[in-house]
Amino acid sequence: MKFGTKVIHAGLHPDPETGAVMTPIYQTSTYAQEEPGKHKGYEYARTQNPTRTALENNLAALENGSKAICFASGMSAMDAVLRLLQPGDEIIASNDLYGGSYRLITQMFEPFGLKAHFVDMTRPETVKEKLSKKTRLLWVETPTNPMLNIVDIQAMAAFKTERPDLLLCVDNTFASPYLQNPLDLGADLVVHSATKYLGGHSDVVMGAVIVKDEKLAERLYFIQNAVGAVPGPNDCFLVLRGIKTLHLRVQRACKNARKIANFLSKHPQVKNVYYPGFKDHPNHRIAKKQMRHYGAMVSFDLMEDHFDQARKVLSNTRLFLLAESLGGVESLIGHPASMTHASIPRQERLRVGLTDSLIRLSVGVEDVKDLIADLERALA
Numbered sequence: 301m302k303f304g305t306k307v308i309h310a311g312l313h314p315d316p317e318t319g320a321v322m323t324p325i326y327q328t329s330t331y332a333q334e335e336p337g338k339h340k341g342y343e344y345a346r347t348q349n350p351t352r353t354a355l356e357n358n359l360a361a362l363e364n365g366s367k368a369i370c371f372a373s374g375m376s377a378m379d380a381v382l383r384l385l386q387p388g389d390e391i392i393a394s395n396d397l398y399g400g401s402y403r404l405i406t407q408m409f410e411p412f413g414l415k416a417h418f419v420d421m422t423r424p425e426t427v428k429e430k431l432s433k434k435t436r437l438l439w440v441e442t443p444t445n446p447m448l449n450i451v452d453i454q455a456m457a458a459f460k461t462e463r464p465d466l467l468l469c470v471d472n473t474f475a476s477p478y479l480q481n482p483l484d485l486g487a488d489l490v491v492h493s494a495t496k497y498l499g500g501h502s503d504v505v506m507g508a509v510i511v512k513d514e515k516l517a518e519r520l521y522f523i524q525n526a527v528g529a530v531p532g533p534n535d536c537f538l539v540l541r542g543i544k545t546l547h548l549r550v551q552r553a554c555k556n557a558r559k560i561a562n563f564l565s566k567h568p569q570v571k572n573v574y575y576p577g578f579k580d581h582p583n584h585r586i587a588k589k590q591m592r593h594y595g596a597m598v599s600f601d602l603m604e605d606h607f608d609q610a611r612k613v614l615s616n617t618r619l620f621l622l623a624e625s626l627g628g629v630e631s632l633i634g635h636p637a638s639m640t641h642a643s644i645p646r647q648e649r650l651r652v653g654l655t656d657s658l659i660r661l662s663v664g665v666e667d668v669k670d671l672i673a674d675l676e677r678a679l680a
């Protein structure tokens with residue numbers, strides 16, 4: 301099945317009871333048993349819920365995995381992956397990680413005995429330097445936020461040939477399964493914040509982990525049930541509905557993003573435009589190899605590199621709403637230095653190009669002429 305068919309059909313069946321074409325919302329916490337232990341495969345809704353199962357089956361197909369396990373948020377999906385490790389184990393992760401992911405590792409798991417190294421994963425030799433017998437997990441984010449660097453997933457998977465017990469996990473939130481399928485490139489686990497492109501309408505918070513290996517899936521189902529950070533059936537329904545148009549939304553958003561990146565690169569007020577689709581982007585070749593398109597995120601900074609200059613742009617767009625998050629049908633604009641990356645010391649963020657005036661766009665699916673006019677007005 302091709303991707304555009306999978307989003308609508310994979311793992312989904314009309315309701316056996318009624319023939320309902322769309323997956324019903326099973327709003328129940330428990331299920332009646334005929335006699336003790338004799339039931340229809342559902343006992344209690346933390347453990348199983350049919351709406352959630354439908355979503356998990358669909359997500360597994362989208363990432364070419366065997367199983368998907370859904371969680372109440374992207375962060376709780378990551379939490380489940382980190383719970384696969386033991387005290388004393390080490391993680392190597394990208395140094396420009398999503399802020400919440402950095403916080404989860406350093407403030408929740410390091411106190412329990414995990415140790416993490418944050419390196420520039422666009423240079424695989426920096427991973428090699430930190431690799432030891434204790435390393436159990438490589439945590440990759442690509443494209444990265446907000447600098448839109450691209451990490452070579454196959455180069456990361458190559459570290460597994462000498463170390464078969466090493467797990468490679470890719471946070472695929474920024475790309476979405478339409479653009480990139482890390483399991484096909486050698487990853488063991490894929491994590492999504494379904495809040496973003498999968499949901500696609502900025503109306504739900506959810507996360508998912510997708511794997512190929514059945515043993516890993518069993519362990520993650522155990523964690524899902526034991527910890528209990530499960531999504532409710534309404535939210536599962538919303539993500540299932542969002543996924544049906546994932547390919548259409550992402551296609552249009554990517555097309556819009558390319559036009560906007562081109563517009564920005566010619567604008568006299570704009571200094572740098574960060575967009576992996578540009579031939580002179582330092583990781584363009586890898587993006588071309590491992591992604592279907594270059595994504596719908598674009599970052600740029602201003603000739604006059606001051607927060608006040610950025611503030612003018614951020615406050616003067618009308619269609620681009622000033623908000624955190626990404627991946628919805630509507631376009632959003634954000635200021636990493638004061639919003640998502642405010643906790644990073646200035647000198648440190650300047651070193652990776654995250655300047656005071658850096659602006660991040662999550663390009664939506666509106667008419668691109670209106671979006672460009674909006675930016676033109678705000679930059680004037």
Ligand SMILES: *Cc1c(COP(=O)(O)O)cnc(C)c1O
Nearest residue numbers: 373374375398471473493495506
């Ligand atoms: C939003 C996001 C997360 C966290 O997901 P939540 O659903 O907000 O918990 C993790 N990784 C990336 C790359 C994100 O953008």
